[in-house]
Amino acid sequence: MSRILSAVAWPYANGPRHIGHVAGFGIPSDVFSRYMRMAGHDVLMVSGTDEHGTPILVQADKEGVSPQALADRYNRVIAEDLTALGLSYDLFTRTTTRNHYAVVQEMFRTVHKNGYMIERTTKGAVSPSTGRTLPDRYIEGTCPICGYDGARGDQCDNCGNQLDAIELINPKSKINGETPKFVESEHFFLDLPAFVDALGDWLRTRTEWRPNVLKFSLNLLDDVRPRAMTRDIDWGIPVPLDGWEQNPTKRLYVWFDAVIGYLSASIEWARRSGDPDAWRQWWNDPEALSYYFMGKDNITFHSQIWPAELLGYDGKGSRGGEPGAYGALNLPTEVVSSEFLNVEGKQFSTSRGVVILVRDMLARYQPDALRYYISVAGPETQDVDFTWSEFKRRTNDELVAGWGNLVNRTASMVHKNFGEIPAPGHRLPVDEALTAEITTAFGRVGELVGAHRQRQALQEAMRVVTEANRYVSETEPWKLKTDPERLATVLHTTTQAVSDLNTLLAPFLPHSAQQVHEALGGTGTFSPQPRIEEVTDLDDDSRHYPVITGDYTSVRGTWQPKAVVPGTKVDKPTPIFTKLDDAIVEEELERLRQP
Numbered sequence: 001m002s003r004i005l006s007a008v009a010w011p012y013a014n015g016p017r018h019i020g021h022v023a024g025f026g027i028p029s030d031v032f033s034r035y036m037r038m039a040g041h042d043v044l045m046v047s048g049t050d051e052h053g054t055p056i057l058v059q060a061d062k063e064g065v066s067p068q069a070l071a072d073r074y075n076r077v078i079a080e081d082l083t084a085l086g087l088s089y090d091l092f093t094r095t096t097t098r099n100h101y102a103v104v105q106e107m108f109r110t111v112h113k114n115g116y117m118i119e120r121t122t123k124g125a126v127s128p129s130t131g132r133t134l135p136d137r138y139i140e141g142t143c144p145i146c147g148y149d150g151a152r153g154d155q156c157d158n159c160g161n162q163l164d165a166i167e168l169i170n171p172k173s174k175i176n177g178e179t180p181k182f183v184e185s186e187h188f189f190l191d192l193p194a195f196v197d198a199l200g201d202w203l204r205t206r207t208e209w210r211p212n213v214l215k216f217s218l219n220l221l222d223d224v225r226p227r228a229m230t231r232d233i234d235w236g237i238p239v240p241l242d243g244w245e246q247n248p249t250k251r252l253y254v255w256f257d258a259v260i261g262y263l264s265a266s267i268e269w270a271r272r273s274g275d276p277d278a279w280r281q282w283w284n285d286p287e288a289l290s291y292y293f294m295g296k297d298n299i300t301f302h303s304q305i306w307p308a309e310l311l312g313y314d315g316k317g318s319r320g321g322e323p324g325a326y327g328a329l330n331l332p333t334e335v336v337s338s339e340f341l342n343v344e345g346k347q348f349s350t351s352r353g354v355v356i357l358v359r360d361m362l363a364r365y366q367p368d369a370l371r372y373y374i375s376v377a378g379p380e381t382q383d384v385d386f387t388w389s390e391f392k393r394r395t396n397d398e399l400v401a402g403w404g405n406l407v408n409r410t411a412s413m414v415h416k417n418f419g420e421i422p423a424p425g426h427r428l429p430v431d432e433a434l435t436a437e438i439t440t441a442f443g444r445v446g447e448l449v450g451a452h453r454q455r456q457a458l459q460e461a462m463r464v465v466t467e468a469n470r471y472v473s474e475t476e477p478w479k480l481k482t483d484p485e486r487l488a489t490v491l492h493t494t495t496q497a498v499s500d501l502n503t504l505l506a507p508f509l510p511h512s513a514q515q516v517h518e519a520l521g522g523t524g525t526f527s528p529q530p531r532i533e534e535v536t537d538l539d540d541d542s543r544h545y546p547v548i549t550g551d552y553t554s555v556r557g558t559w560q561p562k563a564v565v566p567g568t569k570v571d572k573p574t575p576i577f578t579k580l581d582d583a584i585v586e587e588e589l590e591r592l593r594q595p
Contacts, residue, residue: 006045006260006293012260013094025047053231077359092530092547097543102539110313126182130163198311199221208334220304231250238250263283295338302337340383424488441460461501468501471494492564
């Protein structure tokens, strides 16, 4: 069994998250992590809210609060939403902890000592109206290479080339539409060209990656240049060098510190666990595996900049060097990037009101209905469109009429005829065939989830649900009252099928998995859920914040058929899933139309 780091993109704390965000980082990472635990692996799933940078300052100004107060508010909102969705973090924390500051500064000092942070005078974009630095991603214009109108100040999503904001044709601020002013300033740059050979050698071994992610990452090596890692801003982590640390207007780039969060969260988790060095099992052991989950707009930072930071820390660029106090750190095993989820033919846009917030979605619909839709029809390898009509159809036709109906009629017939799970009599080939089909499905579904082909994995599991429903229709247990032994065998076989199918579906549908377990007379925790804990900052007793955590050890090694126990009491069931009325489609479309 392996140790697996599930490194989940850090949602930005300048507002609540919408379902397009969790389609990229949240649900795919949780399905994978839940499966890997069930398959017997030792999983560490970490993330938190990303809380530095200009957008936080902009939103704080708009709301008339301090940046920290804004981050505090949305950190809690996001943590509550992700917990309600059932994302099974071992630790979901934040980037304004003193622990995170210390880890980021240690990383910077070592990369700098190894010679990979170079000081340069450069021209940075500033807002003429506020005097604040404009982050690259908040500047848009025409790409000077391919002519795409909508390139960002850090890269062009059309041609994939890395850019500097000053290179854009007709640059405009996304914050207020003004033309930025470019002024000279001293900054530290990560010397990416010093890692081209090491990055190329590493990427060319990543043959298991999704083809679109690997191709994009390799193409980035064609135009590599040093990348600024400091900013003229007063909200962020101080640059830990004499002459810089005391400067209140120089801070580390938010994207330098955000990706280091995967390491700092692991260290915080270890410190809170009582074994401060426990994180090393996932970061220093070359046999450990690490999977990074995000949307496609973050590939650059996870397949180029973060690996370069790690290589620089390890001293494995062209200038050599020695690892710092954390030792040699592992490069990502895989960057698992999803494409974009759109809504009703439009890109999500909070500013234009084209948005479905996670909180609003979960207030009106079951969390597993959203998880199911994203898993079976989400943006795994291409942009896809979320539509309310398709959400209603899949919920009603597949969850309610397919899986929910199988569970409900199985429990109902067992309760009505026996009141408990019956012992089987002589088994016929039709009974053996269903059992064999489901047993085989554990290997097929597990292999697909492990390869990040979750859509196909869920389709395979639901195909077997259809086979189980067909078995019930063909054996007609309602006609077997005069043959109690055969009735008992059929209902035992069906109950066993539902129980095993529930295990296959648990990574995708963790909330209903617990309900199905209980509907068949099960007790205890079948599908562990995350919880919010209020904690005190490990290095500052005056600071308190919520974290997501949980105990998921009970499911380790459960990815296999488990015999149901004859004699287990089965009560009259209630429906697991809620059927959606046709009217919800027009109601939700009207909400999207409202300004």
